[in-house]
Amino acid sequence: MEIPSIYSLAMQGAIEASLKIMEIYTDGFDAEYKSDGSPITAADLTSTEILHRFLEQTNIPITGEESLNSDFSVRKDWIRCWCIDPLDGTKEFVSRNGEFAVNIALIENGIPVFGLIASPVKKEFIIGSKEFGVFIIDFEHMTDPSKWTKIETPLKVNSPLVITCSRSHHSGPILNFIQALQAISPEIEYIKKGSSLKFFDLATGNADAYPRFAPTMEWDIAAGQAIMETLGGIIYHAETGEPLRYNKENLTNPYFIAKTNALSFIMP
Secondary structure: OOOOHHHHHHHHHHHHHHHHHHHHHHHOOOOEEOOOOOEEOHHHHHHHHHHHHHHHHHOOOEEEOOOOOOOHHHHOOOOEEEEEEEEEOHHHHHHOOOOOEEEEEEEEOOEEEEEEEEEOOOOEEEEEEOOOEEEEEEHHHOOOHHHOEEOOOOOOOOOOEEEOOOOOOOOHHHHHHHHHHHOOOOOEEEOOOOHHHHHHHHHHOOOOEEEEOOOOEHHHHHHHHHHHHHOOOEEEEOOOOOEOOOOOOOOEOOOEEEEOHHHHHHOO
């Protein structure tokens, strides 16, 4: 199987960035804090530099967590752009729980058409596109597709249902969503996991849903949406039911719900 060259560049960049992140993680680092109170480390900045070095070779513009994002007056005319988070889960990185990731998505006309989520700790990444499907790939096997693990569409929901969200935030809309799920499965299990690594569990069918009723940015979930939609799943605006759009004027996401293909049939 041949992957388009722009995606190969993304894969190479994700591996190099992940290895550098782990080098910093092992050697030690200091965290500084941005104006919004979120942490930033040398790993965020170094990973940003690496991803830009690879992705700029494609001549496709980039938006991202630590990138210098263009004004919407410029971005609105982009047909394609990369959407990256060089270290998704910096709080997890600082707390040293291993639950952080590298996110890369390609957006076309507001829709994510390719997604990559790398786990630096596990030295693996998941990629997805309707062009070729969804695979989990060990870093060392990137150039050998015969050793990639193909992920098939989850056809059944778990029993009991499994959702990825915090046990500690079950008020308001999330509580309403959980109560709706309980009509299907009176018992619900939870997977607590930081960053976009939740999408590994959704893609493999180990989890059925991921409701998020707290602030996120486009680069937090664009890659996950590309992967989910390739597998027949959905990520939709929690209030309107519409699929999420990207490269918006405001790069903040609305509250959303992600569901696997199997659960989307049960709960459209």
